[in-house]
Amino acid sequence: MSTATTPAPAPAAVKTAPGRDRARLLRWWPAAVLGLLIVAPYSALPLPGLLDGPVGSPGSLQLLATCLLFGALATGYDLLLGRTGLLSFGHALYFAAGSYATNMFLLEAGLPFAVAAVLGLCFGTALALVLGSVSLRVTGIGFSMVTLAFAQAGSILVSRNPGGFTGGEEGRAAPAELLPSWLVGIDHTANLYWIALAYLVLTLGVVRWAVRSPTGRVWEGIKENERRVEVLGLKPYGFKLTAFVLAGALAAVGGLVHLLLTGGSTPQTTTSDFTLSLLVMVVLGGSGTRWGPMVGGILYTWADHRLGDLAGSGAVADLPAVLRVPLSQPLFLLGVLFVAVVHLLPGGLARLPSRLRGNREEKR
């Protein structure tokens, strides 16, 4: 897992003292980026093409917050796929559980937000524990199919609207009067943005801490060769379950952030398409790398929004049917993009710099 560590300094940089300083400075780039992200709501910088309005405007902040949220969610999901080698197709379930359960505790029990949030998080984690312990009885692709089946059951349950709890296809709006006032309304978008940013930092921190822990070493072993871990006298089941529950809990927190950000729970977050889009994010960015899933999640979410705009724009409507029909379907473009990434860019965007460097050195 060489790419999980900070990129090695260029060979020339080691020799000279100024080069070493530069390398030391380069190591702090995440802090610089974080600083920029923290002050972003105060900026009125327009980014034409990238965003509709200036960075600090509510619309742009909302999109940025969504991007950060999905960057974090993809990072948490990669704890399973890239770190432990578990291809789960049911991750959406725990995300939706965090969102719906918190919303239910607010709406039906009238609990204060903090209590509802903790209970919602507990519910999502417990669900991950129960369903994970069943689905991990099957290994390999069988595990993927079982997690998918559970997620599908959850999706059906939500859309059937049992007892009027979930609101069916409509979803259910969060009660604005029960939320803290600094989290509601378009004037407070910056607060929501900071919450999404905090969730991202939390997820990156937890994932980094977890994969560096002794348990994380076992995960890596399971990913490389599960049988060998067994031979060493360790039971992979418990370690895999730990990864599953931790990733589920992180997803439940994400659901909570999503609830605040969008002001409600939507059934779209329970569908298998939603998990598949998480998968696309992780693979696009680079599975098993520190920054890859985050970059993938941010890029995917941004592209998804912009492709939606592109599909509805006049330029596309004027094209001949052969071009217009595929271009008007964002999912088609994303599906094709995904196939292309899998074929042409093994390792995702995170491996791109090292691949380019490798090519250049080959040509020399």
Next chain:
Amino acid sequence: MSTIVLLTMTGLGLGALYFLIASGLSLIFGLMDVLNFAHGALLSIGAYGTWWAASGHLPGAGPGGWGFALAVLFGTAVGTLAAVVLELAVVRPLYTRPREQVLATVGVGLAVPALLSGIWGSDARTFPGPEALSGTFGLLGADVPVNRLVLVAAAVVVLVALRLFLGRTRHGLVVRAGVEDRAMVTALGIDVRKAFTLVFAIGGCAAALGGALGGLYFGSVDPRQGTSLLIFAFVVVVTGGMGSVTGAAVAAVVIGLVQQFANYYTAAGLGDLAVVVLLAALLLVRPRGLTGRLA
């Protein structure tokens, strides 16, 4: 009594539909370790192909009589062709990377339904069928729709054909041996890749036929149909034991029946949940599925 007969026949029809998807899925998985997420898309292609031909776009094909048979043949052929293209263009270049093969089919599984809804709209289209197949017949006091019988008959034909192919032909022998131990077959100097394409073609053929007949069963086609059926086909494959066609057949019947009966005798929609509960219970008792195949 008549209710039970009707539910049984409907459950068997649904089971037949599941089997048509799951058989190919199971073989592809058993042979290549690839979970084909684009299999639902192949079903949709078959369904839309048949619908397109039967709506009078193909000379000679139509909604009735032999015209409909031709339409089904056309839809199945298009689905088979799509499966071969999928294998050659998307799956084969990733020959040594099973995980990435799965991911690539996920991309195709997203793109194809989106393309279908781009061309023909995302709403369901009424499916034309011959009048002979839209009626009902009396069985033990129940009025059973004829199309259930067609589905069951098609599934039985596919099952028998697959068993004959796998058991009696040389290609079938290679496929069976590949399912058991791919490394051994490769070591014997047999090109497993040809078997891959063949299995994809067979699976695509069955799925596309399932799409054409599923149109009859549901009375309509829509772009999401294939994906939603695919998930139950996954359940069938896990339940039946992976790579086993016979296991898939048994599991498909069980799951189709459980779903129908649970839907009728409890609240509507609980049947889908019952299937998943059944799967969870089975996995707790027998993690390798009904036939004990390795997952």
